[in-house]
Amino acid sequence: MAALDPILNDIDRDLDNALDRLFEFLRIPSISTDPAYAGECRRAAQWLAGTLDALGFETAISETSLHPVVLAHAPKPGAPHVLFYGHYDVQPVDPLDLWETPPFEPRIAEGPDGAKRIVARGASDDKGQVMTFVEACRAWKAMAGELPCGVTILVEGAEENGSQGLPEWVAENRDRLGADIVLVCDTSMWNAGTPAITTSLRGLAYFEVKVRCADRDLHSGFFGGAAANPIHVLARIIAGLHDADGRVTLPGFYEGVRETPPEILEQWRGLDLSPEKFLGPIGLKEPAGERGRMLIEQIQSRPACDANGIIGGYTGEGTKTVIAGEASAKVSFRLVDDQDPEVLARTFEAYVRERVPADCSVEVICYKGSRAISLPFDMPELETARAALEAEWGVPPVTVGAGGSIPIVGDFKRILDRNTLLIGFGLDDDRIHSPNEKYDLRSFHKGTRSWARILAALGEAGRRG
Structure with missing residues (x-):
């Protein structure tokens, strides 16, 4: 898509400035589980609201029963509309003595493979991932003057505290959250070179x-x-x-x-997730789930x-x-x-x-339970996002399920009746919730480019439709 070239070039040129903005965000110790940091959580919300307001979004900070949410709108009548969700709060940093440098003093470090990485609490979970989407919007605004589709951004401050107060807030504000699809950037890629779209949560x-x-x-x-x-x-x-x-x-x-479609099972076979690769690092070798099922089925779709x-x-x-x-x-x-x-x-x-x-x-x-979430495998937005990711990464994205649960995604389906595309650019070795959390610079850079492509593709699909 030729119209995308200026957007992607701007993302490349502006990478250092984007990192400066991310580092400002990361310096705020927005630990949601500790009441002593309530003021810092509010400061993070204010920082993000100011950033989005400067980009031309209609922005507000809204109160919940715990920490405030940031809600920003950029409508585009006649075009598809997306709701992007993320969180600005972070996990506690304990044990502090295991950090190589202070957790809220972000830095660029070199990993064992020579790759550059952003090191700080919240770098991957979830401030860095949130900013990939924000920076994609910035590039579109800078180069095209507008976004290719309507966008609402909802960023909460209590995800690490069980999203306390958010489901109630969503129910009370459903009229402000209208969208065709929900986008979430709080998951991982299949590996450092292969993107993934999470299509189900147990x-x-x-x-x-x-x-x-x-x-x-x-x-x-x-x-x-x-x-x-x-x-x-x-x-x-x-x-x-x-x-x-x-x-x-x-x-x-x-x-x-339900049974997983044969074409998806065939794709999963090609991923070669063997017991040796998955269980070997934890000292095991034999899958203990249902006989006759692939290991990837046992941990994702069963x-x-x-x-x-x-x-x-x-x-x-x-x-x-x-x-x-x-x-x-x-x-x-x-x-x-x-x-x-x-x-x-x-x-x-x-x-x-x-x-x-x-x-x-x-x-x-x-105790309180939550339903599973499954996207229809033939959902048009899923295919649109897959094509956009393949264009950026050069390989088809893996369509996978996640064994864990993200209850707010279920609330989006239950309250708003909207499906969610979970597209994240974290890696399994990002050490989220642990000392020395990191986010690969390549993940941040290409994640931003990916969102620019996905927004363009969703807008184009809406015009064709």
Whole structure:
């Protein structure tokens, strides 16, 4: 697209200035989980609002129950409209002594491979990624005088605090968030040279099970063989959740789980994500999920169940021959497609209660769950973004799912009824949430160019449509 050349050239020429702006943003210690930094979170919101206001956006800072959000509009009547989401808050920096340089004094360093990288807290998660989109908008405004499509930017300040207050804010302000598609830049590439579009996020259901048998801990010499043991009860419950083929045994568990299209499975086979590559670095070698499924399916497109902890009886040093009076376990389910966490909660509780002896009691605590998010594989915006990314990186982007959960994406679907394209330029070794967080300079630079292309492509697709 010839009209893109001036935009991309401006991004290249202005890279040093873009880094200066990013470094200003990174110097603000906007740690959302620590009340002592509430003022810094507000300062980050003000800095971003001022930046967007200077670009010609209609910008406002809006209050939530925790930290404020930045909302900016650049409408373009008759053109497609996108809603971009990111966050300006960052994780705490502890342990501070493991940082090679102060976390809020950003710098350019050279990695082991010779690549330049931006080092600072928030460099990758998520200030650097947010600024790739902002800088793409800056280039369009500078060279074309306007954006190729309508844009709303929503940047929150409590993502690292569970997005506290944001779903309620979105519900109250849905009339200010109209868009055809939501764009998120808070994910990773497949590798340093291959971009990725995340098309699904697994949902989550989380439970705590407490089994009580005797009214106190018992001497196993006096009562062993006669008294019910809550650890045994829990162990049987947990063991029974999977069959010999690794499938979850809860009745109706796989209702709503769809098969991945063959063409996507073929693409995933070509990625060669072997057990040696994925499990080897953590000291394992055999996939433990459903038999007959590729490893990439097990971690992305299939549901899963795991025991996250089990507590009961004596766990100190040495020996103590007791039968516990109580034992507890924490169990989580990763959900896909149309699995309903509320239905699962009822099914799981019934499963547990059926397996507890009559003279024992059980309490099942259900924590808040979230549904999975899946994009239609034939969604036009997905193909548009894929073509734009391939034009920038020279290779087709990988279409993948993510095993984790980003609940606000589900809220965008539930409240706004809009799908979300998750296109991030982070790398697996960016050390997010850890000391010495970094963001490759190439990721920042080409991420900005990628967004410029995606905005152009979405605007062009709207004109053709």
